[in-house]
Amino acid sequence: MRIVISSSSGEPIYEQIKKQIVSQIASGALSPGEALPSIRFTAKELGVGIITVKRAYDDLCAGGWCYSAQGKGVFVSPRKTEAEKKFYEELKERLRDIASYAAESGVGADKLIDILNEIKGE
Amino acid sequence: MNALEIKNLTVDFGDFAIRNLNLDIKKGCVTGLVGRNGAGKSTLIKTIMRQQQATGSILYDGKKFCEHEVEILCETACVFDSPHFTLNAKPKTLKRAFAALYPAFNCDMYDELCAKFALPQDKRISKFSLGMQRKLCIIFALCQSPELLILDEPTSGIDPVDRAEIVTLLQNFMLDENHTILFSTHITEDLDKIADYIVMLDRGRVLLDEDKITLTESYRLVQAPELKEELRAAAIGIRESAFGYTFLTRLPVEGEGLAVTTPTVEQIFIHLSGEAAQR
Numbered sequence: 001m002r003i004v005i006s007s008s009s010g011e012p013i014y015e016q017i018k019k020q021i022v023s024q025i026a027s028g029a030l031s032p033g034e035a036l037p038s039i040r041f042t043a044k045e046l047g048v049g050i051i052t053v054k055r056a057y058d059d060l061c062a063g064g065w066c067y068s069a070q071g072k073g074v075f076v077s078p079r080k081t082e083a084e085k086k087f088y089e090e091l092k093e094r095l096r097d098i099a100s101y102a103a104e105s106g107v108g109a110d111k112l113i114d115i116l117n118e119i120k121g122e
Numbered sequence: 123m124n125a126l127e128i129k130n131l132t133v134d135f136g137d138f139a140i141r142n143l144n145l146d147i148k149k150g151c152v153t154g155l156v157g158r159n160g161a162g163k164s165t166l167i168k169t170i171m172r173q174q175q176a177t178g179s180i181l182y183d184g185k186k187f188c189e190h191e192v193e194i195l196c197e198t199a200c201v202f203d204s205p206h207f208t209l210n211a212k213p214k215t216l217k218r219a220f221a222a223l224y225p226a227f228n229c230d231m232y233d234e235l236c237a238k239f240a241l242p243q244d245k246r247i248s249k250f251s252l253g254m255q256r257k258l259c260i261i262f263a264l265c266q267s268p269e270l271l272i273l274d275e276p277t278s279g280i281d282p283v284d285r286a287e288i289v290t291l292l293q294n295f296m297l298d299e300n301h302t303i304l305f306s307t308h309i310t311e312d313l314d315k316i317a318d319y320i321v322m323l324d325r326g327r328v329l330l331d332e333d334k335i336t337l338t339e340s341y342r343l344v345q346a347p348e349l350k351e352e353l354r355a356a357a358i359g360i361r362e363s364a365f366g367y368t369f370l371t372r373l374p375v376e377g378e379g380l381a382v383t384t385p386t387v388e389q390i391f392i393h394l395s396g397e398a399a400q401r
Contacts, residue, residue, distance in 0.1 A: 010384060014335065043316075044293035050151060051318040051333055 001030060001037060005046055013048055017056035025065055025076055032078040036066065039074075123149040124184070125270050125302035126170065131178035133165055133326075140165060140176075140326040147319075149183065150299045152292070154317035155306040156391055161323040163306040164203055167274045170304075171200045183269070196224060199268035201259045201276055209248040213241060213258060226267040235261045235291075239284065252279045260288060264295060271295060273305040277312055285309075289316055310388035320387055324398045334387065341370045343385035343393075346377075359393030369393060 003020050005013055024030045036042070036057065043053045057074050060066040068074045080088070102112055126147035133140040140162045147153050157163050168174040172187065180187065182194045200206075207216055213236065221227040236243060239257050247255060256279055263271060271292075277285045293316060295301055307313060313320060313334075320337055322330040330337070346353060347366045354360075357369035370385060370393040385393075 012335070012339070012384075038297075040297045040299065044290070044297060047289065047293070047315050049316055049318045049334055050296065051335060055335055 003042075003046060005048065014052050014055040014059065017042075017046070017048075017053060018059050021056070021060060022063075022065055030076050032076050034076045035072075036060075036074045036076070125149040125182070126304070127179075127181040127184070128170075129179045129181075131166075131169065131176055131180065133162075133169055133174060133176040135165075138162070138165075138326065140169075143178070143326070143328060145321065145328060145331065147302065147304050149302050151318040152296060152303045152305070152316050153319040153321060154313040154387075155304060155321050155323065156308075156310065156313065156387070157306075157323035157329075158395055160325075162326040163323055164274055165326075166323070167200065167202070167272055167304075167306060170272060171198070171202075196226065196266075197269040199263035199266040199271050201256075201263045201271075201273040203274040205247070205255055205259050207247075207262075209255075210246060212244055212246055214243040216247075216262070217243075220262055220266065224266045228265045228267050232261060232265040235264070239287070253281065253284065256280055257284065257288070260291070264291065269300055270302045270304070273303070275307055276305055277307065277309050285312070292316065310386065310391060313387045317387075322391060322394060324395060329394060329398055337390065338384055338387065340372055341385050341390055342372075342375065343383050343389050344369055344371055344375055345381040347379050359395070359397035361393070361396065 001021065001024060003017055005016055007013075009016070021030065021036070030036075037045070039053045039057060040050060043050045046053070057066065057068070061068050061074065065077055066074050067077050099109065099112065102108075124146045126145070128143060128145040128147075131140060131143040131145075138160065143162075143166070155163050155166070165174060169176045170180060182190070182198065185194060187194055207219075211219075217229065217232055221229055236258075239254075239261070241250070241254060241258055241261070247258065250258065256276070260273070260276055263273070276292075277288055280288065289312060292303060292305075296303060296316075317334055319333050320330065321328060332340075341358075344353075344357070345366060345368050349357065349360070349367045353371075353375065356371045356373045356375065357367075358371060360367055360369040370390060375382060
């Protein structure tokens with residue numbers, strides 16, 4: 001992992017760390033399943049605060065780039081294939097249609113989940 | 123989890139006092155204590171280290187001092203504003219004394235760090251420069267293998283090269299997630315680098331207690347050629363120069379000729395202290 005920090009860029013340091021890790025995941029320099037260095041180690045090596053690195057790692061996890069395994073650390077998420085990505089996009093599109101159709105009659109997301117569970121039970 | 127829980131702490135010197143101070147120091151984090159001269163930083167640190175009488179309560183990692191005195195004293199190391207051992211001694215003598223006093227004293231680490239910072243072992247400490255004395259104090263505190271490390275102005279009087287080394291030493295100490303650092307400083311550059319939480323003291327009160335990201339992101343530093351009424355209402359700690367105004371604000375402001383930036387801890391400190399002094 002390679003990270004450079006610019007203190008004059010005006011961009012928050014956690015954002016700089018996050019972006020550089022994202023670009024290394026995207027380029028394949030960091031492989032799926034690979035562990036990121038521990039938060040404390042990264043903070044020490046970069047000479048920044050612990051919560052700064054924690055914030056970057058939390059954002060990476062929230063964005064789906066990484067996942068955190070309790071007590072083990074943070075790992076690069078498995079990469080979705082193009083086919084998988086396409087499937088999820090289509091699924092999302094259809095669900096969006098259903099959601100807006102339901103909303104017209106005042107049926108919210110909670111009710112939709114109930115209905116899905118009902119279907120599963122049949 | 124809190125390394126320290128300070129409740130209703132009151133220290134009364136007559137003309138100066140800490141009154142009903144409440145403060146939690148988070149475990150596993152670095153907390154920087156800032157404040158002007160006489161704000162109460164050293165008094166607070168001395169009180170935590172039981173060198174100063176006070177009323178109120180302090181819990182150490184959830185434990186009461188009176189019930190776990192030895193344990194707490196072994197797990198807490200402090201670098202005071204001046205050396206708390208005799209300057210007539212030589213480091214090698216002190217090392218033996220520390221090793222006898224603290225069961226966890228790390229002699230190997232001590233030798234290694236003294237070699238790294240070129241601190242002679244056979245010379246009276248009184249002959250050391252102030253910077254060398256400071257470094258020796260920090261080394262003794264680190265080698266005590268504490269869980270909680272408290273430092274009063276650890277980097278004052280130390281040149282930039284050694285300061286960077288000391289900051290790295292402190293970050294090394296923080297690799298263990300059970301370790302906590304509380305340090306007071308005037309050198310806010312060090313805070314900008316490694317502090318996770320910032321506590322600002324002003325005349326014995328907590329002016330501010332916030333994590334560094336939230337702190338720097340909740341303020342904007344604005345430079346304006348003139349101060350219109352709507353700006354004045356939102357401005358904190360206005361400083362005037364011949365050519366314009368500089369102030370902090372919590373509100374999003376924009377406009378022709380305004381320079382808006384994210385402030386450093388030092389800039390927040392200067393403007394908030396200025397605002398507090400006016401009140």
